[in-house]
Amino acid sequence: MREILHIQGGQCGNQIGAKFWEVVCAEHGIDPTGRYSGDNELQLERVNVYYNEASCGRFVPRAVLMDLEPGTMDSVRSGQIFRPDNFVFGQSGAGNNWAKGHYTEGAELIDSVLDVVRKEAENCDCLQGFQVCHSLGGGTGSGMGTLLISKIREEYPDRMMLTFSVFPSPKVSDTVVEPYNATLSVHQLVENADECMVLDNEALYDICFRALKLTTPSSMFRRKAFLHWYTGEGMDEMEFTEAESNMNDLVSEYQQYQDATADDEGYDYEDEEEVQVED
Numbered sequence: 001m002r003e004i005l006h007i008q009g010g011q012c013g014n015q016i017g018a019k020f021w022e023v024v025c026a027e028h029g030i031d032p033t034g035r036y037s038g039d040n041e042l043q044l045e046r047v048n049v050y051y052n053e054a055s056c057g058r059f060v061p062r063a064v065l066m067d068l069e070p071g072t073m074d075s076v077r078s079g080q081i082f083r084p085d086n087f088v089f090g091q092s093g094a095g096n097n098w099a100k101g102h103y104t105e106g107a108e109l110i111d112s113v114l115d116v117v118r119k120e121a122e123n124c125d126c127l128q129g130f131q132v133c134h135s136l137g138g139g140t141g142s143g144m145g146t147l148l149i150s151k152i153r154e155e156y157p158d159r160m161m162l163t164f165s166v167f168p169s170p171k172v173s174d175t176v177v178e179p180y181n182a183t184l185s186v187h188q189l190v191e192n193a194d195e196c197m198v199l200d201n202e203a204l205y206d207i208c209f210r211a212l213k214l215t216t217p218s219s220m221f222r223r224k225a226f227l228h229w230y231t232g233e234g235m236d237e238m239e240f241t242e243a244e245s246n247m248n249d250l251v252s253e254y255q256q257y258q259d260a261t262a263d264d265e266g267y268d269y270e271d272e273e274e275v276q277v278e279d
Contacts, residue, residue, distance in 0.1 A: 002128040004049055005120050006063040009148065010141030011072040012166055013134040014065060018076050020133065021061055024050055025081070034058035034081045052123065062124075064116050066148075068105050068140045069093035086120070088113045094139025098181040101143020110147055117152065129160025129194075136185045137168030137178035137201075146188035153192040162195045169202035 008017030025031070028047050029038020035058055036044065051059040060083050067073055068090040077087060090109050094101040121127050130152055134141035153161060165185075168178035189196050208214045 002049065002126055003062060003124040004128050005117065005124070005130050006050065006061065006133075007066070007117070007130060007148065008063065008133040009066045009145045010134050010138050011067065012138065013132075013141050013145065014067060014072050014076060016164065016166070017063070017065065017133045021063070021081070024061075028059070030059050030081075032079060032081055034060055049128075062120055064088070064113065064120065066109070066113050066140075066144070068101065068109065068144065086116050088116060094143060096137075096175050096177055096181065097139045098143040098177075098184045101139040101141075101145070102147045102184075103143075106140065106144030106147050110144065110151060113148055114151055114155075117148075118155075121156070127156075127159055129162060130156070131162045131164065133164045135166040135168070135201075136182040137166070137173060137175065138181065141166075142181040142185040146185050146192075150188060150192045160195070161193045162197070163189060163193050164197045164199060165189065166199045166201055169200065169205065172201045172205055 006017070006020075008014050008020075027043070028051070029036055029040070029043040030047075030051070031037045034054075038044075047053075047059060050062055052062055054060055061081060063082060064086050065073060065076060065082065066088045070089045070091065073087060073089055076082065077084075088109065090105060092105050094105055100106065117130075132145060132149060134145035136142045149161060149163065152159075168175075168182055170178075
């Protein structure tokens, strides 16, 4: 079986990762305790792509969770599905500072994270690659996240590296250093990642207004907006080598949606002009 090792870092990465595992567990019929409760054997056909099967019959996500402060992981650690040894967190935080995540606080914690990554990789029969969920606006996801990606690239140069990188937006956050963090991270991604699924936080915010008709979208709905196409395409049933062609299909699909939206907006604008002329 071609396994995938999932890594999530920082507040945004852990929030998206938590919702990701909820959806994947539901698809495979796995309950919050890690036990299979589905009604179709096909649900277990490729379950080993994302899960390790324990001796007691439980399915444990093949995931590494990291952060430079423990607060964001409290809700995740309260569940029973993740392996407790795979939580790696500091106590100081990065304070939205890319340099602290990449060179100081993150560098002190990176060896502990790599130990967990090696342990999970060694337990795989045929590791396909890594997928990383993180944001580029904060300090941990951008600074420490890119540091971890570069370290993994050094140790596993022949494995695929796929990232889900959330780009910041002033509409969603008012942290002034987010553009600098993102700029410093992009160079690292270009050098060390094979595929980057770029997520625009502002676009996710707009989807909540236009598609979901929400007046005050929360982070939960933005995470759902990200996940709807990932699980819809059945990424856990494909090879990482197919990611490039899938990405091209995704771009063309959303380009059609964008053009249709632009036409609708133009039509509404013309209607408003006609009403003003009649008045």
